[in-house]
Amino acid sequence: xxxxxxxxxxxxxxxxxxxxxxxxxxxxxxxxxxxxxxxxxxxxxxxxxxxxxxxxxxxxxxxxxxxxxxxxxxxxxxxxxxxxxxxxxxxxxxxxxxxxxxxxxxxxxxxxxxxxxxxxxxxxxxxxxxxxxxxxxxxxxxxxxxxxxxxxxxxxxxxxxxxxxxxxxxxxxxxxxxxxxxxxxxxxxxxxxxxxxxxxxxxxxxxxxxxxxxxxxxxxxxxxxxxxxxxxxxxxxxxxxxxxxxxxxxxxxxxxxxxxxxxxxxxxxxxxxxx
Ligand SMILES: NC(=O)c1ccc[n+]([C@@H]2O[C@H](COP(=O)([O-])OP(=O)(O)OC[C@H]3O[C@@H](n4cnc5c(N)ncnc54)[C@H](OP(=O)(O)O)[C@@H]3O)[C@@H](O)[C@H]2O)c1
Numbered sequence: 580x581x582x583x584x585x586x587x588x589x590x591x592x593x594x595x596x597x598x599x600x601x602x603x604x605x606x607x608x609x610x611x612x613x614x615x616x617x618x619x620x621x622x623x624x625x626x627x628x629x630x631x632x633x634x635x636x637x638x639x640x641x642x643x644x645x646x647x648x649x650x651x652x653x654x655x656x657x658x659x660x661x662x663x664x665x666x667x668x669x670x671x672x673x674x675x676x677x678x679x680x681x682x683x684x685x686x687x688x689x690x691x692x693x694x695x696x697x698x699x700x701x702x703x704x705x706x707x708x709x710x711x712x713x714x715x716x717x718x719x720x721x722x723x724x725x726x727x728x729x730x731x732x733x734x735x736x737x738x739x740x741x742x743x744x745x746x747x748x749x750x751x752x753x754x755x756x757x758x759x760x761x762x763x764x765x766x767x768x769x770x771x772x773x774x775x776x777x778x779x780x781x782x783x784x785x786x787x788x789x790x791x792x793x794x795x796x797x798x799x800x801x802x803x804x805x806x807x808x809x810x811x812x813x814x815x816x817x818x819x820x821x822x823x824x825x826x827x828x829x830x831x832x833x834x835x836x837x838x839x840x841x842x843x844x845x846x847x848x849x850x851x852x853x854x
Contacts (some may be wrong), residue, residue: 593651594620601769638672645679647776651686654714670725683726684775689734689761689832691715696829701784701836729775733768734761734788743798744853747813754795758826761788764846774842788834791848798849
């Protein structure tokens with residue numbers, strides 16, 4: 580739990596999968612709040628209100644009291660120029676109309692790093708090689724002009740009903756690739772974000788990835804071997820694989836900075852998170 584009474588309030592933009600878990604980690608004695616978009620949340624553990632990031636008329640709904648914003652909403656437009664313009668408009672509006680909301684934690688993704696082998700750190704110089712990576716990078720850059728910004732580049736978020744175990748159970752395909760998948764349990768991601776709220780000076784950008792990246796098929800095979808509720812029939816192909824699948828088995832996202840922050844992960848690897 581987030582228990583420091585002197586800690587700033589938190590305003591969660593987007594009460595989706597992560598946003599809902601974040602609310603569970605907050606101390607409700609603070610004046611924290613969250614926003615919903617399509618459907619109001621049924622369980623209201625903190626004050627919530629409607630907010631549409633795409634609609635300028637909706638921005639005035641944001642409170643005028645100080646809070647650290649946590650932006651969980653993904654890029655809205657697929658066209659980089661249009662998204663740049665939209666973000667600049669919002670940033671300008673926020674600076675003029677909500678100067679109390681100047682601290683922002685942006686939930687980005689490790690998908691910004693190129694799909695090439697190498698060790699990728701927060702300080703690496705690179706260009707994104709996918710449209711979604713480009714949109715994320717430009718969002719990080721533009722937001723930094725308008726806010727006191729901390730970026731969390733999250734790996735694949737799992738836990739609470741999401742992950743390879745749930746894919747196996749529901750008969751969804753398991754990606755057949757040797758690419759390392761870097762993951763983070765949703766509760767650990769929430770705790771990393773709240774650590775940054777409490778310690779704004781600790782990092783301007785951090786990769787949120789756990790201690791053991793593995794290709795999806797290896798996680799699936801481990802699950803079948805270790806969980807009684809999962810069977811070989813759910814992933815019959817796994818028996819045939821060696822490590823010769825196509826992909827980028829040496830693309831490593833560094834977790835050194837995260838480890839230096841001193842946060843002990845509740846789920847250091849998928850083994851604890853999916854046990
Ligand atoms: N899933 C992963 O493995 C992963 C990995 C790395 C990073 N991420 C990123 O991390 C962030 C949090 O992930 P998540 O799984 O919690 O995502 P999520 O469940 O899709 O939550 C995103 C939230 O943004 C809201 N939203 C969308 N458009 C909006 C708009 N125009 N105005 C206001 N709110 C809007 C959504 O509300 P509605 O649903 O009501 O529209 C939803 O509550 C996302 O940006 C995601 O892309 C995800």
